[in-house]
Amino acid sequence: MVKCKLCNAKDADKKGSHIVPHFLLKRIENIEGKTGRDYELGFTIEKLNAKSYFGRSVQPEKLEETYGEITDADIAKNKHPLIVDNIFCSECESRLATIESKYAETTKTTNTKDYESGVSSIIGLLFWASVIWRMSINGKSGVKLTEEQNEKLRQTLDCFLPDKIEEIDKKGINENGLVKSLSYKILRSCDCKDDDAKWLFFHPEFNNPLCLLIDEYVVCFSFDDNFKDIDSKDCLGINEMIKQAPINKIGSDSNEIVKPFDNVTYKKMASSLLKIIQEVYLGGLDEFFDMVHVASGGKGKTMPSELKTEIMAELTSEEKKTGRKFTQEEIKKSTMKVMKRYAPK
């Protein structure tokens, strides 16, 4: 059996490991227990891989049959991209669960001013490092750390994730050279509504710090105490707020401090995010449309641009719920709907 990716020692026997902790994921996906491709792209932003959708010989009627409606059977056999088997051993899975359940308690505390979340910076840092590292090694959420960064986080987590929360080695971690340069800022929209679209988005242009939007949190994580990208690149329109947020760092017995922000700002941020997603997708979509065009027996190798524009208009129409606009399923439905208008009767 393959070895556990965290300890590199024991067999990776654990099935159903969550890459993103359940207490965050369930809010992002809002339908608990459902898995499948319907959820795959809406919240993990990657370029579309058109090749996986349609074989070149597939005819239009067949396309609808295959992709028009998603059935329970489809859902049952599709694997959730953020729940994985045989990555961790049972012991490491349990260590990850320990830090998660401790951190999950902080969601109960809210405030309108900067506030202490109720855990130490050590616990906060281990928790967020574990989320970012898991997303990076899983590779399906746009998080791509360098090998060196992955290994640094792995060693930190393997050394310091305790079996039980009271066994945390505060002295060891405070004095550890590996961990000393890690720091993070955390912002949270405390008054987010249940029906506000939630996202899992790793900003592709940020390295110093890494910027992750997850559920109602914005996490800025730095490997070398360097937040300089915030000064030079737009981060969903909330740069000033990020600058003002306090840095959480290991090295003393400090408590984690969260900067809260209001729902109006959250909504503005989400609309900036949609624009980015649209840009990221446009390249992939173009390729996808051409492939559908060829597969359906269209002339030449590219779909006429008028048709592409019409599909995009359909896809971004106001009727569709914001959070669902860019799921694979919606893209397929909009494409089919527009193409059917032009299909020979």
Ligand SMILES: [Zn+2]
């Ligand atoms: Zn392990």
